[in-house]
Amino acid sequence: MTKRMTCTISGRTQGVMFRDFIQRSALALGIVGQVWNEKDGSVTVVAEGEETVLAELLARIKKGPPLARVEHVEVKYADAMGEFEGFHIAIRK
Template sequence: MQFIRMHVWIRGVVQGVFFRQSTRRQAQAAGVTGWVRNCADGAVEAVFEGEAAAVASVVSWCHHGPAAAVVSQVDVAREPYTGEFSLFKISGW
C-alpha cells in the first residue's frame, strides 16, 4: 500500500458553501488525514495524507465540492508523505 500527501488549493465560490465541512466528511469517509482551511484570498486550502487511491478520490471530489460550490480552479502539489496527522480537521487561517 502506497501512502501519499497532496496539498490542494481550491478557487471559485468555495467559502460560505460548507466546503470545509464537506471536505472533512469526504476525507473521514475515505480514511484520509490532514486539514482544510479558508484562505484570506477566498480560496480553500487543504492537505490530504493517506492511501494513494483514497487521497486521489478526495482530491477528485475537490474539483466540484459540495452542491453550492462553484469550483473554477484546483491546484495540486504532491509533497513528501509525513504521517504527522491522526485525523482530518478544519483549521483556522
C-alpha cells in the first residue's frame, strides 16, 4: 500500500550532504517526494511509496551519511496524496 511518510531529523544534519544522501537513497528505492532544510537546523523529508521501501528509507535516514550525526527522528504516516513526481531537494523560506 502506498503511504506518505513525513520525517523531521535533528542532530548534525546540515552541511553534511544529508539532503543529497536522502535524495539518492529515495531515487534508488523508487520513492517520490521532497527534502529540505529547516531554519532550526533540522531536515524535513516528505516521501511517498510502498510501506516496505519507506521502511528502508527510514533505516537509511536514521543512519545518515558519514559526516552526519542523527540525534532524533520524528516520523508521521498518512495516506499518499500523489502530488510528487521524482524526488527533489527543495528550498523553503
